[in-house]
Amino acid sequence: MIGRTGPDRDRRFLLLYALAWAGGAIAYTPFLTILLPVRIELVGGGDSVQWLAVTTFCGAIMASAANIFFGWLSDRSGTRRPWVLAGLLLSGGLLMLVPRAHSLAALTALILAWQGALNMMLGPLAAWAADVVPDRHKGLLGGLLAFAPASGALTGALVTIPNLAGPTLRLGLVAAITTACVLPIILFGRARRVEDEPPPEQATPVPLLRAMATRMWFARLMIQVSEAALFAYLYVWLRGVDGGFGDAAIARLLxxxxxxxxxxxxxxxxxxxxxxxxVRPLRIAAVVAAIGLFAMALADDGVEATIGFLIFGLATNIFLALHSAQTLRVLPDSRSRGRDLGLFNLTNTVPSLVMPSLTIGLVPLLGFPALFAVMALLSLGAAALLRGLALGEQRSGR
Incomplete structure (x- = not known):
């Protein structure tokens, strides 16, 4: 048992959970952004671009389905820890098989299996926080989750240091660092379930929770569409504004x-x-993201573009981290948290389907300023959806 008192136990669990969530980001960020494209290029040669697109698309579908499925299984089993451990071991093992895939078909099949195993870990891990983190710590949890993307990016920079490691060892380093981050919560993560705490004076009716969850879902989707579109086309847009931007400068900006x-x-x-x-930080972040997008739409040089992107990037990262934690307040049924969070996870993958058509429809005719204006309206729409959403000190799952 970690900690002798409730507050100590809560704090220690939060820190262990934040470390584990960072491990989840480390598991996929370096691989999907750097190591996988390199491997596909090595195996596929001239067909690498098409296969990367196919692998990314199919992988996103597999990740979405697996996240819902294994979240549901962990609901049914009544425990999260074994699923997190199994997903950790299986995804790490599959990652080490990547160098043995010598055809694009074999590599794609392996990536689909890896996505399934990874979400065997991530789905139940997300629900674990809903089980034990009380509402009074949801904001702190969201802030701690914001360290995960930076951890993934820094690990990618670490394992790709020139002459540090070859392709196989790079994958081994990713798997080892992931294990070091996730294993502590499996071994030492002890916390009292939310249901075991004294109930709030006034529980939120389930129909109201469902309505609130729907608004939270669409608000996140709107922000994620904007974030996904900019992530995919940031390099092209910045180079168009200022040809002096190189890949290294853009990487530093990110x-x-x-x-x-x-x-x-x-x-x-x-x-x-x-x-x-x-809810207030979420609404403020959504409005600030819209301001950053309008600034980007009006940018005439590299300095203005950089400032606009910094505003947008900071606001969206804050929004997404805090939203992930505050979503736990509005889950309508404590018996299906894993499944419900898997459905919320669709907001991370659906934008990859929406974003290409949105971009193709606007940029060739009206340019990036029109795209950014639409994205700004989406961000303002997210803020509007959250208006009047009084989560207060209510506790979900009742």
């Missing part, structure tokens, strides 16, 4: 955004807990 967003989200989440206003 790293700065992630590193600044983590402490900012932590401060915002802590303040939300102290003041009992969990």
């Amino acid at each position: 790293a700065i955004v992630l590193l600044l967003a983590a402490p900012a989200a932590l401060a915002a989440g802590y303040a939300a807990d102290r003041r009992g206003r969990p």
Whole structure:
């Protein structure tokens, strides 16, 4: 048992959980952004671009389905820990088989299996927080989750240091670091379930929770569409504004955004807990993201473009981290948290289906400013959806 008192146990669990969630980001960020494209290029040669697109698309579908399925299985079994451990071991083992895949078909099949195994870990891990983190710590949890993207990006930079490791050892390093981050919560993660705490004075009716969950789902989807579109076309847009931007400068800009967003989200989440206003940081972040997008739409040079992107990037990273934690408040049924969070996870994959058609329809005719204006309206729409959403100190799953 970690900790002798409730507060100590809560804090230690939060830290272990944040470490495990960072491990999840480390498991997929370096692989999907760097190591997999390199491997596909090595195996596929001239067909690498098409196969990367196919693998990414099919992988996103597999990840979505597996996240829902294994979240549901962990609901049915009544425990999360064995699923997290099995997913950790299986995904790490499949990752080490990547160098043995010598055809594009074999590599694609392996990636689909890896996505399934990874979400065997991630789905139940997300529901684990819903089981044990009380509402009074949801903002702090969201702030801690913001360190995960930066951890994934830094690990990618680490394993790709020239002459540090070959292709196989790079995958081994990713698997080892992931295990080191996730294993502590499997071994030492002890916390009292939310249901075992004294009930709130006034529970939220289930129909109201479902309505709130729907609004939270669409608000996140709107932000994620904007974030996914910009992530995919940031390089092209920045080069169009200022031809002096190189890949190294853009990589540094992305790293700065992630590193600044983590402490900012932590401060915002802590303040939300102290003041009992969990939705306010989300609405502010959505509005600030729209301001950043309008600034980008009007940018005429590299400095203005950089400032606009910094505003947008910081706001969206803060929004997404805090939203992930505050979503736990509105899950309508404690018996199906894993399944419901899997459905929320669709907001991370559906944008990859929406974004290409949105971009192709706007950019060739009206340019990137029109795309950014539409994205800004989506961000404002997310803020509007969250207006009047009084989560208060209510506890979900009742």
